[in-house]
Amino acid sequence: xxxxxxMEGPVTLSEEAFLTINCTYTATGYPSLFWYVQYxxxxxxxxxxxxxxxxxxxxxxxxxxxxxxxxxFHLEKGSVQVSDSAVYFCALSENGQGxxxxxFGQGTRLTINP
Amino acid sequence: GAGVxxxxxxxxxxxxxxxxxxxxxxxxxTALYWYRQSLGQGPEFLIYFQGxxxxxxxxxxxxxxxAVRPEGSVSTLKIQRTERGDSAVYLCASSLSxxxxxxxxxxxxxxxxx
Numbered sequence: 583x584x585x586x587x588x589m590e591g592p593v594t595l596s597e598e599a600f601l602t603i604n605c606t607y608t609a610t611g612y613p614s615l616f617w618y619v620q621y622x623x624x625x626x627x628x629x630x631x632x633x634x635x636x637x638x639x640x641x642x643x644x645x646x647x648x649x650x651x652x653x654x655f656h657l658e659k660g661s662v663q664v665s666d667s668a669v670y671f672c673a674l675s676e677n678g679q680g681x682x683x684x685x686f687g688q689g690t691r692l693t694i695n696p
Numbered sequence: 697g698a699g700v701x702x703x704x705x706x707x708x709x710x711x712x713x714x715x716x717x718x719x720x721x722x723x724x725x726t727a728l729y730w731y732r733q734s735l736g737q738g739p740e741f742l743i744y745f746q747g748x749x750x751x752x753x754x755x756x757x758x759x760x761x762x763a764v765r766p767e768g769s770v771s772t773l774k775i776q777r778t779e780r781g782d783s784a785v786y787l788c789a790s791s792l793s794x795x796x797x798x799x800x801x802x803x804x805x806x807x808x809x810x
Contacts, residue, residue: 586738588738618801624803625699625700625787625801625802625803625804626739626787626789626801627801628798628799631798671738671739673738682727682791682797682799683729683741683744683752683755684729684731684739684741684799685741686738686739686740687738688736688737688738689736689737689738
């Protein structure tokens with residue numbers, strides 16, 4: 583079945599550093615791709631998404647580009663802040679039986695130090 | 697407005713007992729999903745409802761797990777004869793419709809089976 587593999591964490595960076603969290607996927611069709619974020623004590627929130635090849639999703643300074651040729655959707659941010667500390671999940675949607683079932687990676691815990 | 701709510705937030709039960717976990721989706725959302733998140737892992741799909749019917753229950757691990765949504769709003773996930781391996785955070789998400797709609801997640805119910 584479809585699967586998502588994320589860069590293993592935890593990742594620790596200093597404030598204003600450049601961030602990359604790698605994500606690759608395996609899918610039989612043409613899934614949509616997502617990054618979700620879970621801040622401490624909060625529920626999962628959609629950070630950004632891309633629905634077709636070469637689309638770029640962006641939000642809160644984060645970006646990710648849907649690369650079909652490398653089956654990747656790496657998350658990047660040019661200058662991280664302490665408030666970006668959270669767990670980040672890459673996910674794809676399997677479209678079947680009318681549902682948008684999400685398949686998640688294992689998550690990457692990010693800690694930003696001041 | 698109100699987001700997805702889940703009760704209880706924490707549940708501790710003994711092995712072999714029966715538990716019910718409740719999800720209140722965002723008002724007007726017709727699609728409802730249940731996921732299970734084990735420690736250090738990403739969420740895994742369990743079941744999807746469109747309205748009152750379970751349109752896809754392919755993620756339920758075995759017949760001890762069952763979910764209902766009798767009036768197309770609140771959903772209850774039921775686990776019979778709980779096992780220690782059922783310990784996880786159970787997440788509920790809802791979306792406006794089934795196709796190409798953002799899923800909004802609740803805070804989860806942490807189930808511990810002793």
